[in-house]
Amino acid sequence: MIAHHSYSDEEEEQSTGEIDIEPKADQAARLGRTVAHDYIIRGVAVGVVAVVVLVSIVNAQSFIEGVGALRTFVTQYCSWWIVTLALASLVLCGYLAFSKYGKIRLGGADAKPAFSYFSWFAMLFATGQGVGLVFWAVAEPIMMYGSTPFGAQDSLFAGDMGLAWTYFHWAVPAWAIYAIVSLFMAYARYNMHKDTTFRGTVEDLFSARVKKPVGIVVEILVVVATIFGLTTSLGLASYQFNTGIQEIFHVQTPQALQIAFVVLFGCVATMSVWFGVVRGIKNISDFNAILSVVFVSAVFVFGPTLYILGVLPESVCVFLDQFLLMGGFTEAVNLGGGIASYADSWETWWSFFIFCWCFAFATFTAGFVSTISRGRTLREFMGGVVLVPAIACIVWTAVVGGTGVWAAMADPSIVEATNADSSMGLFLTIESLGAVAPVLTVAATVLIGGYIVTSVDSGVMALSNFISPAAHQSRTFKVVLALCITALAVTFMVCAGQDFLSTIQFATVAGGVPFSVVVVLMGVQFFKWVRHDEQLVARGEAEPFAEGSFEQQQLDRWHREHDEREKRKLWEHRTEVDDAEEAVAAGE
Secondary structure (H helix, E strand, O other), rough: OOOOEEEEEHHHHHHHOOOOOOOHHHHHHHHHHHHHHHHHHHHHHHHHHHHHHHHHHHOHHHHHHHHHHHHHHHOOOOOOOOHHHHHHHHHHHHHHOOOOHHHHHOOOOOOOOOHHHHHHHHHHHHHHOOHHHHHHHHHHHHHOOOOOOOOOOOOOHHHHHHHHHHHHHHHHHHHHHHHHHHHHHHHHHHHHOOOOOOOHHHHHHHHHHHHHHHHHHHHHHHHHHHHHHHHHHHHHHHHHHHHHHHHOOOOOHHHHHHHHHHHHHHHHHHHHHHHHHHHHHHHHHHHHHHHHHHHHHHHHHHHHHHHHHHHHHHHHHHHHHHHHHHHHOOOOHHHHHHHHHHHHOOOHHHHHHHHHHHHHHHHHHHHHHHHHOOOOEEHHHHHHHHHHHHHHHHHHHHHHHHHHHHHHHHHOOOHHHHHHHHHHHHHHHOOOHHHHHHHHHHHHHHHHHHHHHHHHHHHHHHHHHHOOOHHHHHHHHHHHHHHHHHHHHHHHHHHHHHHHHHHHHHHHHHHHHHHHHHHHHHHHHHHHHHOOOOOHHHHHHOOOOOOHHHHHHHOOOOHHHHHHHHHHHHHHHHHHHHHHHHHHHOOO
16 A cells, blocks of 8 residues: 655645745745845944944044045056946947847836836936035036146136036946946846845856855945945035035034034934835935926026026037047056055046946945836836936036036136035035025025935935845844944044045945946846847847746746646545545455
C-alpha cells in the first residue's frame, strides 16, 4: 500500500488559487537576509554621518581645513569625470529617444499610463522647481555677469552668457542626469520586476557570491549621497531664508537664529515623516507650485518686461551656440599649476559642484519620476522628463535671473554684493522692482521655506522606500535620516562660519562623486537587459520567452500553479484509493 503524502500548510496554501512564485520558507529566508542587509546599510550610513559630526566637534578648524583640501583634491581629479558624465547623460537621452530603443514601453507592451499628458507634464514641471533653482537662478547670472570663462566684462553678450551658463547648469544636462537614473530605476521596476531598490538595478551584473555585498555597498553609497545632497539643500535654503527674514524685518540675525531656522525646518520634516502627514506635504507642494507661478508672473509684469522678452531668445541662442564648449569645459589649464590652482577655481565653484549636486539629488528624484511614468515609451519619457522641466527652468531663469542681470547693469554694486553673499542676489533683484518689493520679498521667503520642507520630506521618504522592501519599512529610520540631515547642516553652519558656502559644497561632492559610479553600473545593466533579445527592441514589447521578462515569469507562475493542481489531484486520488483499500480490508 502506498503511504499517504502529508501536505504542509505552505503547500496547502500554494495548491489553491493564487500562489507565491517562491515557497514561503524561501520568502522568509530571503526577507530575513534582506532585513539583515538593511540593518548593515542603515548602521554604516548613520555611522558615516556620526563620524563627520564628531570630528567637527572635536576640532572644528582642522575639520574645515580638511574638508577644503579634500574638496579641492576631488575637484582636480574628478571634474573631468563628472562633467563628461553629465554631457554623456544628455547624449544618452537623445540616443534612447530617437533610436530603436525609443519604442520600449515602461511596464511592457500593454502597460497604460496612469496619468494624462497634462497631469504628467504638470508633475514634472513641479519637480523642475526647487531650492537649487530658487537660490541660483538669480545669483548665478549676476555673479557671472561679465566674468564667465568665455565672456568679457564689456562684451555685448556679458549678461546673456551668465544666463546661458545657468541654463546649462540647471536645465538640460541636469535633467538628463535625473532622466537616466529615473529610467534605469523604472525599467528595473516595471519591466524586469526587480525590487524597488537601487541594488536591484545592478546586482545582476555580478555573480551570486558577490552580488549581495555589492548591493549593500551600492545602497550605502545611495544613502550617503542622498543625506549629503539634502544637507546641501537644507543648508543653502536656510541660509537664503535667513537673508529673507533680514530683508523683511531690516535686522541682522545672529548665528544662533540662523541655526534655529535649520533646526526648525529639520523638525518639521522629522514630524512629517514620523506622523506620515502625506496630505499636509501634498498641500505644501501644491501651494509651492501656485506661489511659484504667481511669483514669476509678478516679476515678469512688474520687472523689465521688454528686456525679458528680448533676453530669453537671445540668451537661449547663446546657450545653443556655446553648448559644446560648456559641455566639455573642465578648466584643464589648472592642471599645470597643481592642486593649489583648483582651491578657488571657477570649475570648483560652478560646473563640478552643481553636477555633483544633481547626481546626489537624482537618488530620490528618480523615485518620483519613475513612479509617475509607467506606461510611457522611452521616447515619451525622454521628451517629457528632459524637455518639460528644462523649459520650465529656462523660463524661470530668463524671467527672474534676467531681471537680476537688468538690475546689475543699472547698479554694479549688486554684482559686488552678490559676489560677497550669493543669498543676496534674489532679494536685491526684488528690491529693484520698486513698490511691489516688500510683498515679493515675503513671497520669496515663504516659497523658500516651503521648498525646504518638501525637499527634505520627499527625499527621506523616497530614500527609505528604496533601501528597504515594503515589508521592512522603518518609521524610526526615516526620523534618523531627517535628524542626520539636520545635524550635518547645523555642523557645517557652526564650524564653517564665513566659509559656510564653500564647506557645504563638500557635502555635495562627497555624495555625488561616489554615486556617479553607481549610475554607470546601472547603465551597463540596463543595456544588458534591453539587448538580450533584438526582437524586444524591434517590436517595442517584451519577448514572451525572454529570460527574466514579465511574460516568462507569468509562464513560470502558470507552470507552478499547474504542477500544484496536478499534485493536489494525485494526492486526492491516492487518498481515495487508500480509503477503498482500507474498506476492503475491513470487510474481509
